[in-house]
Amino acid sequence: MKTSIPIPRKITPLSIKLEADQKDLLTQIAKEKDRSVHYLLLQAVKEYIEREQARMSFYEDGRKAVEHFNQTGLHVTQDEMRAWADSLGSHQELPSPVCHG
DSSP states (O other), rough: OOOOOOOOOOOOOOOOOOOOHHHHHHHHHHHHOOOOHHHHHHHHHHHHHHHHHHHHHHHHHHHHHHHHHHOOOBBHHHHHHHHHHTTTTSTTOOOOOBBBB
């Protein structure tokens, strides 16, 4: 049986300057959570990166959708979408609208 050896990730130091009140609050939060300030900062950076990647992906999807519309002309009108959305959960749900040119 082969044992896999984890590949070490490259870790680089980074320093930040905080206002004194921010640092004090962060220290207080870390104590309340029984975590280090370092841990909280790592989590904050990780969440920020994930949020920004999701935002960039959302905008890229929108850009691609506009490009696709410009190439094909396929679309669903707001009235068609609203009628479908309004029917959701009713006894007479409409089928989802179909793109047309």
